[in-house]
Amino acid sequence: MQTLSQLPVYRDRHLTLLTDLYQLTMMYGQFCAGRHEERVVFDLFYRQNPCGNGYVIAAGLEQAAWYLSHLHFTDEDLAYLRSLQMFSEAFLDHLKDFRFSGDLYAVPEGTVVFPNEPIIRVEGPVLEVQLIESAILSFVNHQSLIATKARRIVEAAETNFRRPGSPVIEMGLRRAQNIDASVFGARAAFIGGCVATSNVMAAESYNLPVVGTQAHSWIQSFSSELESFRGYADAFPDDTVLLVDTYDVLRSGVPNAIIVGKELAAKGHQLKGIRIDSGDLAYLSKRARQMLDAAGLTETAIVASSDLDEYTIRDLVTQGAEIDTWGVGTHLITSSECPALGCVYKLVAEEVDGRLEPRIKVSENPSKVTNPGKKKLLRLYVEDHAVADLITLWDEVYDPNEELELFDPIHTYKRKVISNYKIEELLIPVFIAGKLVYDLPDIATIQKRVEEQLKYFSSEVLRHLKPHEYHVDLSQQLWDLKQTLLRQWQKS
Template identity: 50%
Template sequence: MDLQNLTLHTDKYQINMIYAHWKMNRHNNIRVFDAYFRKNPFQNGYSVFAGLERIIHYINALRFSEEDILYLKNQPENYDEGFLNELREMKFTGNIYSVAEGAIIFPNEPIIRVEARIFEAQLIETALLNFMNYQTLIATKASRIKHVAQDDMFFEFGTRRAQEADAAIWGSRAAYIAGFDGTSNMESGKRFGIPSIGTHAHSWVMDFESELEAFRAYANVFPDKTVLLVDTYDTLKSGLPNAIKVGKELEEKGYRLKGIRLDSGDLAYLSKKARKMLDQAGLDYVSIIASNDLDEHVILDLKFQGARIDSWGVGTQLITAADNPSLGGVYKLVARKDDDTYAPVIKISANPEKVTTPGFKTVYRIINKRTNKAIGDYIAFPEEKVKEAKQLNMFNPIHTYIQKTVTEFEAVEILQPIFQNGEQVYELPTLDEIRAFHNSQLDLFWEEYLRKLNPEHYLVVLSESVWKVKTDLMASKS
């Protein structure tokens, strides 16, 4: 599935760098890169990782076609024929480690680690970040929206406002991972098995002589799945009364009106009025669905106002991540492998948040054995044997005076092997398994870290060994 060749889905400077490495006979040197992000989007307290499945498909299909080679051959850089032949033979031969899709993740910790020839590791940067950044952004937004009304149903309605087809298709998958219950996008439904949801548009109503005639016609075609859009003309004077008439007519035929949808106006007021009218007509089982530029802020406010809405169709604000349209993930060189040793490297910046954390590292989630809640994430070198430790000193790498000593903990390594020596060793879970995993991840965290407003800062720390390597390298480069 989705084994489309996207090898040239990269930036030209990646091609130029691997060409320069080839010219200098450095292209087979093994290098280690970390992919991570620096800041949670939407002022959220956490993020939700998504995009791994597409990254896996991309790596498995990574080949330069003759069409790709011809395009490169015609570039003004005049790449050597030997380089182009190297590209013809290229396939991914390295190692990739990643957190699982649906995992709760935090800034400044490796989400994906790539260990490969610089020729390969440099090439895949752009696509890897593209898939990780977008899908993680949408999954995080969806989780944040779901969190403000956890018992309600949520549907992704954003296809027509997304940035082209791939964004719509993979964005709806990311939303489903994070708790949404369905999508209007039929391709996503077919490809991923996401429940597809749909009613009718205003044009359906406008194409008939009367609203009542339109409702009756629709109900006649879908008698057991009828959801009526009631705001084409006047919601309370026309739409609701006509929907109630059709609902009663369906009852007489042995069916039930499934729901009504509100797509404009004062949703709090209209939903309360609609609930009262439906209940008085004996249609208390009819669900009220709302759409119309919804996001977590609007939904939370509607809940505060007592809106009687059971299900939410969320479109533009979700699929475009309108209030924070970029995750800002980065891909940084952290180590050079020489023989069997890893030499750490660092990037220094005048902006402290842009100073990288050097070395071949892994990440442990530290979980309190008594509460089964996460205490913090611990970045360490693999040889430190964190799982066997009886005590950990966890200190904030920015504010080092903030320290916590933990005992009675379990250290769970969250980076797992995906590719080994170019071969996929990770068995892709089903989408429903990923979704269930995400729900189990939420259970690991106290509500203070998950809340929408002013979430508590979750601790992501460096081991003392990693911190020492980082400070020593910073000193040596100054």
């Protein structure tokens, strides 16, 4: 893979001030109190699956790695902070040599994760670990959300038994909230299972397949639809996909596409496809398929677009739509149904007299009570089937040859004993003492990990509507620690 600094999307980027002001004010407060070098541990996790889904696909780690590798304050940064007249010269002078020197553990991109699981664990001096909160959350929140939405759309397309493996193309550049959302969103969509993008910068940056046809303006700019089709076929004889809904799909678009398809065949080429971008896609695709087949163009594919999402695609498949490829834009790149994932970044341990002490956040809302302490995340398998995830304290050790009792951390009477299980430790080292120690995989490898991961989970967990809740349990030691801290808080 190219080094991160060489990728087009990273060129000339400086993101150190991509932070909320309160990160800087807290850093300054720690500095003034002489506590800025004390070590802390923060967990990044989310509380609720998006879009009614049963899981999330973790993404965004590559961008977090790039950000941490390049984190420093420039003279311009310091001049701006000085202009705010909020910070002392001693603090600004300290920031001149700022670099990330901590440890970061994370689940690999493409990992299937669940609510309340630590996706990223950061440990280091509080000054550093505090600063990075907002940026890291931004990278992981956005791409994990889009990768998950893309997976839902891809799975809806895969229900088409008439067209096994009907691919999905990401086409949302013009509808994304901004440039970065379009490029990183295209990356995340590919992780989620899309086969290509229309976004050229994303394709160049991440070596993605890039596809495109023509807009309605191309057809309108010619004296006739047929002339426009011939002009495009002359330019791209081996990659001709014709947009057939500018005027009338069945009376004009498809008949003219058939004429051009036969002309291409006479020259030794093939009409690759037609695209329908409006109207009743089920009816139009079925009639278009009949017309193409009758003309001998049985290998010409039908591509559909027009505000598609997983629900529309599933309905079209149910109605017998003859669609081979799906172009999805707005609802994918914006995750319009659920536009935010809601990852949070919480303190779980703090250095006291040279040792890490667990910390807990207590709330009147039980879902916001955090799991304290430095932790690790284990996935437990029985006969190659994922049966539960277990959040444990970082130094706990388990022997798969011994029975293990799992219990629901809320309804503790719900218990299950497993034996002969396998353990996968999901949090892996990415940075140690500020040095990148993880070999970042290419995007095809990440996409493949998603496919492999999903095979281990039951269809009940993976279904889109009211999925079965996958078990995420706490170890007995972690559960006991949490209850002890809650009792201490109640007595205080």
